[in-house]
Amino acid sequence: GAVVSQHPSRVICKSGTSVKIECRSLDFQATTMFWYRQFPKKSLMLMATSNEGSKATYEQGVEKDKFLINHASLTLSTLTVTSAHPEDSSFYICSAKWGGRGDTQYFGPGTRLTVL
């Protein structure tokens, strides 16, 4: 149980385009989903917290107009990187929290974004 999926696993796009990444909780309803960014050989950096049906809460320094988050249902959250630039290239990971399991966050497999 507690499986989280992400799609796509890899995406390459041209500079200036927008990219959408999906995060789904497959076997549980996620009250809260989180989006992280990870650079090579670095730790995970929280970008935003997403609650179903409400606006996402962004961490300091993360541009909300650049990284659009939509949490439309208890099993789906999306991250859209708008007008992507090469510096947005990174590994994006989502996680989901199920209230019934306490505070544990379960992570998706990640999405590798490369902006040319």
Added chain:
Amino acid sequence: GESVGLHLPTLSVQEGDNSIINCAYSNSASDYFIWYKQESGKGPQFIIDIRSNMDKRQGQRVTVLLNKTVKHLSLQIAATQPGDSAVYFCAENLSSNYKLTFGKGTLLTVNP
């Protein structure tokens, strides 16, 4: 900045040996701690967790120890196997805000 850090960035052990990965945290108010394993190109995988009202918790081949006095967390892996090779992150959490703060990570390499 990060409030959770690690003493050793890399750890190399022989197959069959026990591994100990350490982590220091700075927020004495944190009440929930988790260890994650991350293999190359994959998302973090939950290993084991512990709440602040405990000082030890055991799982399958893994044990987490929590010393609140010195704000120290450790992960012990028994009979380490090549499949255990990965980066291990500790994370701390305040139950009231759901956010996880991750440490820098330790790369564990198991030599056959």
